[in-house]
Every structure is written in C-alpha cells, then in structure tokens.
Amino acid sequence: MTETAQIAIEPQRLADWLADDPSLQVVDVREPYEREAGHIADTRHIELTKLSAEAASLQGDRPVVFYCRVGSRSTMAAQALRAAGFEAYSLQGGLKRWADEGRPLSPQDGYVADH
Numbered sequence: 001m002t003e004t005a006q007i008a009i010e011p012q013r014l015a016d017w018l019a020d021d022p023s024l025q026v027v028d029v030r031e032p033y034e035r036e037a038g039h040i041a042d043t044r045h046i047e048l049t050k051l052s053a054e055a056a057s058l059q060g061d062r063p064v065v066f067y068c069r070v071g072s073r074s075t076m077a078a079q080a081l082r083a084a085g086f087e088a089y090s091l092q093g094g095l096k097r098w099a100d101e102g103r104p105l106s107p108q109d110g111y112v113a114d115h
Helices: 003-007 011-020 032-037 048-057 072-083 094-100
Strands: 025-028 064-067 088-091
Touching: 003 072, 003 088, 011 064, 011 094, 048 072, 064 072, 064 094, 072 088, 088 094
Parallel strands: 025 064, 064 088
Antiparallel strands: none
C-alpha cells in the first residue's frame, strides 16, 4: 500500500466518522473564496499556506482530516502533519467528490468553486 493510499479516506468513511464523532477535526485547506462558495458544515478553515503557522491550534492527540477541491492540497497537508506526528488524512477526491456523491454543503445553496 502506498503512503498516499494510507492517507486518503473515502467520502463515505468521513461521513460515517463525522456521524460517530461530530467533534472530529476536519480542516478545509482551500482559499477563502472557495470556502465561502461551499464547504462541509462545522469544519475549520486553515488555508494551506497558513497551515504550518496554525498547526499548533490543532489537537495533536486526535485525528485530523483535511480536504480541498479535489484532494491534492489536502494530501500535502496530511503528509506535512503526519511528519509532525499527527494522525492525519486527506479526503479522497476532495469536496468535488463529496458533493458529486450527493453529500450536503454549507451554506444550503453552496457549491464547489473552481480553483
């Protein structure tokens, strides 16, 4: 199994995990305009470029799942946080796949912005 496969989690797995643990750390690493267009409800926003500066605000003893539009930025974030000792994951296919599979976005009329 490649490291990327271990880092990537399926949208259904994240949906189930959030149902079981609503306080799961889920972080959107996209640009602010992308976040405003649509995001997964009750998630944090830390732009990828600010992640190293804000990593200390995450709970190191709890898993964290990152997401972006299609999964490339969130994979970088997860790899960086794993290197720092976090149990970190990336949403496979990103918010685009999450929405394409019919999962809700916030706000109610939210959409996946182009990057």
